[in-house]
Amino acid sequence: MEPKAASKDRFFIVIRGKSRRGFCRGCIGRVEAETARGELTGLMYGCGSNAGSPKNGGPVKAEDAYPLTRHQAQLLLYISSPSRRLEMLCNPQLFSAICELTPGDLVVIRYKKGHVPGVVKNLMQIGKKESKDDLNMLGFQVEFPAYEESEEDAPPVPESEAASLFVGKMKGIQGHINSCYLDATLFQGFVPAQSVMNLRKKLGCETFSKNEKPEEFISVLFQKVLCIEPLLKLSEGGSSHGAYTLQIFLEKEQMGQTPTVQKLLDTSCMSGDIKFETMPSCLIIQMPRCGSKYKMFSHIVPSTELDVTDLLYNPRECFICGQMAKFECLQCLPDHKLQPGRIKQYCSTCNTQVHTHRSRCSHSPKALALPEGVATDAPPPRRTMQLFGVLCIQTSHFVSFVKYGPDPHSWLFFDSMADRHDDEKGYSVPEVRACPELGDFLGQPEEEQTRANPALAPELVCRLLCDSYMY
Numbered sequence: 001m002e003p004k005a006a007s008k009d010r011f012f013i014v015i016r017g018k019s020r021r022g023f024c025r026g027c028i029g030r031v032e033a034e035t036a037r038g039e040l041t042g043l044m045y046g047c048g049s050n051a052g053s054p055k056n057g058g059p060v061k062a063e064d065a066y067p068l069t070r071h072q073a074q075l076l077l078y079i080s081s082p083s084r085r086l087e088m089l090c091n092p093q094l095f096s097a098i099c100e101l102t103p104g105d106l107v108v109i110r111y112k113k114g115h116v117p118g119v120v121k122n123l124m125q126i127g128k129k130e131s132k133d134d135l136n137m138l139g140f141q142v143e144f145p146a147y148e149e150s151e152e153d154a155p156p157v158p159e160s161e162a163a164s165l166f167v168g169k170m171k172g173i174q175g176h177i178n179s180c181y182l183d184a185t186l187f188q189g190f191v192p193a194q195s196v197m198n199l200r201k202k203l204g205c206e207t208f209s210k211n212e213k214p215e216e217f218i219s220v221l222f223q224k225v226l227c228i229e230p231l232l233k234l235s236e237g238g239s240s241h242g243a244y245t246l247q248i249f250l251e252k253e254q255m256g257q258t259p260t261v262q263k264l265l266d267t268s269c270m271s272g273d274i275k276f277e278t279m280p281s282c283l284i285i286q287m288p289r290c291g292s293k294y295k296m297f298s299h300i301v302p303s304t305e306l307d308v309t310d311l312l313y314n315p316r317e318c319f320i321c322g323q324m325a326k327f328e329c330l331q332c333l334p335d336h337k338l339q340p341g342r343i344k345q346y347c348s349t350c351n352t353q354v355h356t357h358r359s360r361c362s363h364s365p366k367a368l369a370l371p372e373g374v375a376t377d378a379p380p381p382r383r384t385m386q387l388f389g390v391l392c393i394q395t396s397h398f399v400s401f402v403k404y405g406p407d408p409h410s411w412l413f414f415d416s417m418a419d420r421h422d423d424e425k426g427y428s429v430p431e432v433r434a435c436p437e438l439g440d441f442l443g444q445p446e447e448e449q450t451r452a453n454p455a456l457a458p459e460l461v462c463r464l465l466c467d468s469y470m471y
């Protein structure tokens with residue numbers, strides 16, 4: 001229930017024109033005064049994540065504004081795009097039907113490529129109310145009657161539609177009782193907290209512990225629920241085994257101060273004598289850190305493209321001359337004269353040459369084992385993998401960054417507990433934000449990324465660099 005005084009509140013949406021500061025088309029305002037010249041002045045509620053906190057806007061002509069009730073203003077505030085708010089307003093039949101919805105009403109929701117029936121369960125006030133002028137957004141919680149999933153494969157959401165479908169408050173997975181490790185790992189369209197709780201119960205991981213680990217969840221999900229073979233077929237010290245994730249193991253001294261994911265992977269695999277027996281379809285790499293308690297490096301530079309050619313159990317080309325390689329050398333890995341951090345493998349001639357240098361004569365290069373029956377006359381093509389997601393942790397809270405299309409700027413940031421609505425039935429407000437600034441940073445040459453000071457970078461770039469847990 002709204003307080004009585006609120007009924008005197010006058011709200012409006014700007015339908016035309018533009019002011020030098022403040023109001024523009026699609027902005028929602030609250031009238032504080034009306035001038036004799038027919039102008040409205042008041043507070044302006046913008047768009048995006050701080051939409052509920054108003055600023056002082058400039059004057060707007062009364063004829064350029066369309067009056068709204070508080071309820072209508074709250075509903076329109078939930079729509080983050082100003083042009084979509086106006087589209088909604090231009091469909092008075094639909095808009096008035098939405099304004100009248102109450103719990104128990106039947107609705108039809110656009111879902112994947114079709115429409116499905118649902119029932120309004122709740123009207124949810126979204127946002128903090130820190131000052132009396134703040135305006136909560138109003139959203140609907142809709143239940144699908146439990147609905148038969150189609151057997152067909154659902155294609156990923158196209159890049160052109162992803163941002164408008166995913167970005168906003170009450171988007172993504174709704175966090176509940178330490179579920180962030182799982183929410184951030186799964187991240188998809190909107191899923192209410194109860195559905196995630198049901199999944200946790202079925203998986204036997206409803207212990208509500210803060211120490212749940214994404215890698216354990218991934219193994220249970222892939223192995224027990226999806227029945228997927230291990231994603232990685234590894235040869236470790238000559239014996240084979242499967243795995244779903246790959247943990248980086250190394251000594252801090254093997255790396256410079258700011259490593260890249262490529263260098264961490266190369267060094268870890270070389271040191272542990274690990275090779276991929278087959279090209280991984282998907283590679284999940286865990287950074288050298290222990291939750292929020294310990295991290296080996298203050299920050300890590302993401303590699304948007306990983307070159308795994310030299311980590312494959314395959315013929316490889318000599319690092320120096322391009323002939324077929326016969327040896328690899330772990331001690332050459334950090335050599336500053338030889339592109340430090342990259343794997344070094346040599347043909348017989350170059351192996352002898354490189355190791356005649358007095359600084360390297362103590363090295364013990366290892367003869368490369370090759371699978372039987374593999375043609376060794378042509379060097380293999382380079383095999384690369386693209387980065388599409390990063391799981392981050394900061395003070396025991398997991399969040400994720402997700403690439404949603406081929407454009408370098410197509411990045412989303414997801415936090416299942418971005419905000420909290422506290423009433424008698426308190427709940428988390430999940431949020432998805434577009435973060436094209438990641439594309440700007442990751443588009444720079446690697447040396448510049450390595451030199452960058454995270455504290456001076458935009459907030460989300462800093463979180464990506466400092467908090468990465470899994471790539």
Ligand SMILES: [Zn+2]
Binds near residue numbers: 346348350
């Ligand atoms: Zn060579």
Ligand SMILES: [Zn+2]
Binds near residue numbers: 331332360363364
């Ligand atoms: Zn060497």
